Amino acid sequence: MTNDKNVNLKNLSVQEKRDFLRSADSSQIKKIFRKVSPSEIAEIIGGLPSDELVDILEVFPKSQQTEILENIDTEKARKVSQLLLYGKDTAGGMMAVEFSAFNQNVTIEVVIDKIRKDSPDTNRAFYIYVVDDMNRLLGVISLRDLITKPPQTVIRNILKKSVVSVPHILDREATANFFQKYNFLAIPVVDEKNCILGIITADDVSRAVRQEATEDLIRITGISSDDLSIDAPLTLSLKKRLPWLVFNMFLDVIAVSVVAIYQGTIQAVVAIAVLMPVISDMSGNTGFQGLTLIVRGFALGKISTKDFWKIFRRQSILGLITGIVLGLEVALLAYLWKWNPYFGLVAGAAMFCSIYIAGFVGIMIPLFLKFIKVDPAVATGPVLTTITDLTGFFITLSLATKAIDLIK
Amino acid sequence: MTNDKNVNLKNLSVQEKRDFLRSADSSQIKKIFRKVSPSEIAEIIGGLPSDELVDILEVFPKSQQTEILENIDTEKARKVSQLLLYGKDTAGGMMAVEFSAFNQNVTIEVVIDKIRKDSPDTNRAFYIYVVDDMNRLLGVISLRDLITKPPQTVIRNILKKSVVSVPHILDREATANFFQKYNFLAIPVVDEKNCILGIITADDVSRAVRQEATEDLIRITGISSDDLSIDAPLTLSLKKRLPWLVFNMFLDVIAVSVVAIYQGTIQAVVAIAVLMPVISDMSGNTGFQGLTLIVRGFALGKISTKDFWKIFRRQSILGLITGIVLGLEVALLAYLWKWNPYFGLVAGAAMFCSIYIAGFVGIMIPLFLKFIKVDPAVATGPVLTTITDLTGFFITLSLATKAIDLIK
Numbered sequence: 150m151t152n153d154k155n156v157n158l159k160n161l162s163v164q165e166k167r168d169f170l171r172s173a174d175s176s177q178i179k180k181i182f183r184k185v186s187p188s189e190i191a192e193i194i195g196g197l198p199s200d201e202l203v204d205i206l207e208v209f210p211k212s213q214q215t216e217i218l219e220n221i222d223t224e225k226a227r228k229v230s231q232l233l234l235y236g237k238d239t240a241g242g243m244m245a246v247e248f249s250a251f252n253q254n255v256t257i258e259v260v261i262d263k264i265r266k267d268s269p270d271t272n273r274a275f276y277i278y279v280v281d282d283m284n285r286l287l288g289v290i291s292l293r294d295l296i297t298k299p300p301q302t303v304i305r306n307i308l309k310k311s312v313v314s315v316p317h318i319l320d321r322e323a324t325a326n327f328f329q330k331y332n333f334l335a336i337p338v339v340d341e342k343n344c345i346l347g348i349i350t351a352d353d354v355s356r357a358v359r360q361e362a363t364e365d366l367i368r369i370t371g372i373s374s375d376d377l378s379i380d381a382p383l384t385l386s387l388k389k390r391l392p393w394l395v396f397n398m399f400l401d402v403i404a405v406s407v408v409a410i411y412q413g414t415i416q417a418v419v420a421i422a423v424l425m426p427v428i429s430d431m432s433g434n435t436g437f438q439g440l441t442l443i444v445r446g447f448a449l450g451k452i453s454t455k456d457f458w459k460i461f462r463r464q465s466i467l468g469l470i471t472g473i474v475l476g477l478e479v480a481l482l483a484y485l486w487k488w489n490p491y492f493g494l495v496a497g498a499a500m501f502c503s504i505y506i507a508g509f510v511g512i513m514i515p516l517f518l519k520f521i522k523v524d525p526a527v528a529t530g531p532v533l534t535t536i537t538d539l540t541g542f543f544i545t546l547s548l549a550t551k552a553i554d555l556i557k
Numbered sequence: 558m559t560n561d562k563n564v565n566l567k568n569l570s571v572q573e574k575r576d577f578l579r580s581a582d583s584s585q586i587k588k589i590f591r592k593v594s595p596s597e598i599a600e601i602i603g604g605l606p607s608d609e610l611v612d613i614l615e616v617f618p619k620s621q622q623t624e625i626l627e628n629i630d631t632e633k634a635r636k637v638s639q640l641l642l643y644g645k646d647t648a649g650g651m652m653a654v655e656f657s658a659f660n661q662n663v664t665i666e667v668v669i670d671k672i673r674k675d676s677p678d679t680n681r682a683f684y685i686y687v688v689d690d691m692n693r694l695l696g697v698i699s700l701r702d703l704i705t706k707p708p709q710t711v712i713r714n715i716l717k718k719s720v721v722s723v724p725h726i727l728d729r730e731a732t733a734n735f736f737q738k739y740n741f742l743a744i745p746v747v748d749e750k751n752c753i754l755g756i757i758t759a760d761d762v763s764r765a766v767r768q769e770a771t772e773d774l775i776r777i778t779g780i781s782s783d784d785l786s787i788d789a790p791l792t793l794s795l796k797k798r799l800p801w802l803v804f805n806m807f808l809d810v811i812a813v814s815v816v817a818i819y820q821g822t823i824q825a826v827v828a829i830a831v832l833m834p835v836i837s838d839m840s841g842n843t844g845f846q847g848l849t850l851i852v853r854g855f856a857l858g859k860i861s862t863k864d865f866w867k868i869f870r871r872q873s874i875l876g877l878i879t880g881i882v883l884g885l886e887v888a889l890l891a892y893l894w895k896w897n898p899y900f901g902l903v904a905g906a907a908m909f910c911s912i913y914i915a916g917f918v919g920i921m922i923p924l925f926l927k928f929i930k931v932d933p934a935v936a937t938g939p940v941l942t943t944i945t946d947l948t949g950f951f952i953t954l955s956l957a958t959k960a961i962d963l964i965k
Binding site: 168171174198201261264265267292293295296297325328329330331332333334335350351352354355356357358359361362363365383386387390391394395397398401402404405408409412415416419420422423424425426427429430431433434435437438445449451463466467470471474475478479482486530531534538542 | 576579582606609669672673675700701703704705733736737738739740741742743758759760762763764766767769770771773791794795798799802803805806809810812813816817820823824827828830831832833834835837838839841842843845846853857859871874875878879882883886887890894938939942946950
């Protein structure tokens, strides 16, 4: 698959070109079309389903989008322009306009006649939707009825009313969870008046699920999705990663300023400087587990802000047991190292408090962001470790300072 | 959606029960069926498509699986037992056995007659596969041909030979990437002799993609997928998370033993104890970015082991620039704090070296695991930070020791 990367599109058939484009990322698409004229681009991508065409068009700047669209079949270009208006992260932005909808008063014969004329790509999901005179969604007819009922049957009489649809403004994550719940291969997207606008097929959903998973990783590790390709320009990778790292160091400096305040304690008991990284690392790890749980839980639709108290109570007990076990472990190791029971006690107590607090910080950051309806697209992972470092250092150093005469 | 969690299945219709089960995780399924007899379970899940039935059955121990299967329709139970034999992470483990395949010598009339008799669920994807006398896959026939060609047409004459299939042993990740490349709604799964065994539909793929994304998070943060539900028993969460944390602390102790060796340096220049957490945190972050890039790159099929040198060269330059920028930043801050240019120099040099090494460690861990064909199901994130802590501490303390007279 890797050898596709630097492929010369010219040697490929139209179908191969399309297959390649479907799995390419934005930097690959830009690279490939750099020296290609808008009319040639239009020729290659014009035959793609509307939703995939939109995904590729979105890589280009507005002016170039217009140029490409001018070279595409007028009717299709009109539909695609409309699709470009929907938010990328909504059901509207995921849908394709290739679907079959018929007025309830037509006969099976009309439907079959239309299918005969359509290109085979038009309705890959083979659901046939039924609408009223206002284009409002009434139901769906099955392939079986279509084949087995007399051709003169009016479709109003064979429609199934139990059709499930999603509003075009539903966000991508919720749409994906909706699909997961009902195992449909396609779901119609409707507007406020229940008029059918397009369909989302299950393959679009798996694409969306991948993007969501990548977004979660951005939140957690500060890697951008544009940066996930080894073909992305180095300047892009640097532009995406460096500002975040530079900012993160400022956060770190705030955290270590606590250490600077307690320099006297460290000078008196250097062993504390050995202990500190263990405590900050372990509280970081504990916090990350809680953070991951909540971020993925929201993404998979397994939790909502209503679960706040349940998550809180759960964490109270989890943090308690984790803190006790790790506190005892470090207390024992510290005692064995210095043969000073008070040093062991300080180490254990500092670990317990830091772990307990870190667990709450880990669940609170994403819960809080969700609660104030901010999409945590910011890297919450680094913020977490800065807070856990800060509390870990403060607890360890202030406990050590209090017990300084016993542990010196 | 959250209110579904503690639902009493008894009050739901069969369809609602099935919708609920589809989105439930293993601990919810266990909880719900705790007091339900095998025959009642069979009644509820017996009507599910075979692939979903298998997913639910896998939650139960072998003995209970047999009891449930004894209460399911014999023909279906036989098929499901076979599906249970495939590896969960292969195309065989993802497929359903509900598909339509016809011998090449039958007529359209026979196909339509079969569709009339089948339940509507049988062939959700509406692809009709054509096989020879040995059940080997020959091609596919389109809905359009089915409706528009004369009923006496033998299907051999209208089949499209360009059918894409996957071998049953293909792993889940590769299968998902295959779907992503071609936008089919279903792909047939075949054995070594090209005989059709089942089909995978696009909705199964998005489920697989979610599981893969979660597996990546396990590698990175040490959260298990069983643990991703807030309804999972506390003991399960502790059993999954605690051993890993306890082990991690031992790794940490190894890392900080370096600090213990250099206690003299810290006592002489306490400012080094302030610097160390900044350097270890920043190298951890840089390493994580590389790690995430490679882990997700493999999952999305964007990179392979063949790209080793390309990734290596790329990281050489990325690490260089990142190291220089962050090195200068910390050198400036350290200088402004102590007004000692040598202290700034030590801080900057230590940061540069640590960042440069951490970047390589981040990409090497997953590349190495992939190269020796080990699935990095182990938590690679904690291993990474232990190595980056170790190198960061060692570099900082040894540089500071060398320059001790200048920075004191």
